[in-house]
Amino acid sequence: MPDTSPEPIATFCGKCDCGCPQLFVDVDAPADKRVRITDDFGQQVQMSEEQFADLVAQAKGGELDRLVAASA
Numbered sequence: 103m104p105d106t107s108p109e110p111i112a113t114f115c116g117k118c119d120c121g122c123p124q125l126f127v128d129v130d131a132p133a134d135k136r137v138r139i140t141d142d143f144g145q146q147v148q149m150s151e152e153q154f155a156d157l158v159a160q161a162k163g164g165e166l167d168r169l170v171a172a173s174a
Contacts, residue, residue: 108138115142127151 108126115122121142128136135148149157160166 108128110124110126112125113122114124121144123139123141126138126140128138131138131148134150136151137149137154138146139149140146
């Protein structure tokens with residue numbers, strides 16, 4: 103049986119082969135679970151496209167910058 107998993111839209115490391123976090127959009131999933139972010143431990147978060155758009159807007163607005171600054 104062929105793999106019908108969606109292809110990743112983005113990979114958030116890409117500097118290794120550790121199973122880097124990735125972003126997927128699964129158009130066949132229920133609307134509230136279409137966006138999927140996986141981590142390098144095999145866990146995942148699923149959300150709606152609207153929730154993801156809000157996350158992106160907050161990141162663009164600088165609201166998440168303190169998280170990056172704290173880990174630097």
